Amino acid sequence: MYGKAAICLSFVILFLISCSIYVGTVDLRSYFFPLLQSPQVPRSLCASGPPLRVYMYDLPRKFHVGMMDRRSFEGPAPVTADNFPPWPSNSGIKKQHSVEYWLMASLLFGGNGNEDREAVRVSDPESAEAFFVPFFSSLSFNTHGHNMTDPETEVDRRLQVELLEFLRKSKYYQRSGGRDHVIPMTHPNAFRFLRQELNASILIVVDFGRYPKTMSSLSKDVVAPYVHVVDSFTDDDALNPYESRTTLLFFRGNTVRKDQGKIRIKLAKILSAIDDVHYEKSVATPKNIIMSTEGMRSSKFCLHPAGDTPSSCRLFDAIVSHCVPVIVSDKIELPYEDEIDYSEFSIFFSMKEALEPGYLVNQLRQFPKDRWVEMWKQLKNISHHFEFQYPPKKEDGVNMLWRQVKRKLPRAQLAMHRSRRLKVPDWWQRRL
Secondary structure, three states: OHHHHHHHHHHHHHHHHHHHHHHOOOOOHHHHOHHHOOOOOOOOOOOOOOOEEEEEOOOOHHHOHHHOOHHHHOOOOOOOOOOOOOOOOOOHHHHHHOHHHHHHHHHHOOOOOOOOOOEEEOOOHHHOOEEEOOOOHHHHHHHOOOOOOOOOHHHHHHHHHHHHHHHHHOHHHHHHOOOOEEEEOOOOOOOOOOHHHHOOOEEEEOOOOOOOOOOOOOOOOEEOOOOOOOOOOOOOOOOOHHHHOOEEEEEEEOOOOOHHHHHHHHHHHHHOOOOOEEEEEOOOOHHHHHHHHHHHHOEEEEEEEOOOOOOOOHHHHHHHOOOEEEEEOOOOOOOOOOOOOHHHOOEEOOHHHHOOOOHHHHHHHOOOHHHHHHHHHHHHHHHHHHOOOOOOOOOOHHHHHHHHHHHHHHHHHHHHHHHOOOOOOHHHHHHO
C-alpha cells in the first residue's frame, strides 16, 4: 500500500514540476546549472506612475543658496529657475554633499514637456503629496566653521533653531508631525545640533553611521549617493579595456579615519608594497582629484574601504570612472538597492577577509577577464543613475531619489493615520 502511495505521490510531483516549467515559473537551470546561466538582463528602470507632487517651502536665501557666495546671499527673492546660481566649479570636496542643492534645483526646473520626471513642484500645499525643506544643512556645516569646536558653528546652530521654529508653525508640518516632509542631511554632521527633533521626517542620508536606529532607518529614510567629485569617463571606448587598465587595484585617499575606517591604515600595511597595486595616502585638493581621476580610469579595480562612516564618495567616483568597485565595509547601505543589483558590477569582501594578507589581491588576480568586462559594461550602463545635473535628465541621480521618496510615503501615511487614533477631532472638541 505504501509503495503505491509513493508512486502516486511521485507522479503528482512530476506533474506539478512539468506544469511549472511549461508556464515558466520554474527554471531548472537555476537549480542544477547555476554557473552556466547567462547574466540576468537588468530590468528597465522607468518612471513609476505620475510624478510626485511636492510643495517646496519658500525659505530665505540664508538657508540655502545664500551660503554659496555673497552674490547669491544678496540676490533677489524668491529664488527661481532664472536666478538660481550654478553649483560653483571650485567647490572641491564640498560637492560630494551637494544632493540638497540638486533636489532643490530639480523642483525649480519648469520642464519642457519632453522629459520623464519623478517629482514636480506644486504651488498649492493642499495638493502636495510631500513637502521639501530646502535647507542646505550639509553646506551649512561645511561653511560655518572649520571644525565642530569652531565658534563659527554657532551660525549653523542658529539656522537649525530658526528652521525648527518655522516648521513647528507650519500647518502642514503640524498636520503630519513632519512625516511627509523631506529633509536632506547627507553630511554625517549635518543638522547635528537638533537632528533628533526631525526624526519623524523622511531624511535623505548617505548612510546610517552617525544616526541611532531610533532616529533613522532604511524603512523610513532614503539612502543617497555621494555626488562624485571626479569627472565622469564619457569616452570610455577602449577596444580592450581590461588590458588598457594596467593597475590592478587603486586607492588614493585619507588613511586616518574613525570607527570602521581604521581599516584603511591596516590595509596600507598589506597593500602598499605590491607592484600593481596603487595605495596612497592623500587629501582632496584640486590637483589630487585630477590625479585620482587618472588613476581610477587606468585601474581594473578601485578599493572602497569604510571611512568615518560606512560609505564614502570614493565608491561613486569609481562608478563614473567605470572602475570595478571593491567594497570593504560590513555595514554599508547602498543607494537604490531595491532597483539596482550592485553585485553585477561590484565585488564585496568582509573586513576580516580584506585584512588576511594576500587574500584580497589573490582573489582579484584570479578574477575572470570576461566577467570583469561584463562588470565594466554594466558600469557604463548604470553610471547615469549617479549623475546630478541641471536641468535633470531621465533616471539620473535626482530622479532616482525622488522615486525612492515616493516609495517611503505609504509608510509615512500609515504612521500619520495611526497617530490620529487618540486625537480628538476638532468638531468633537467644539461640542465639549
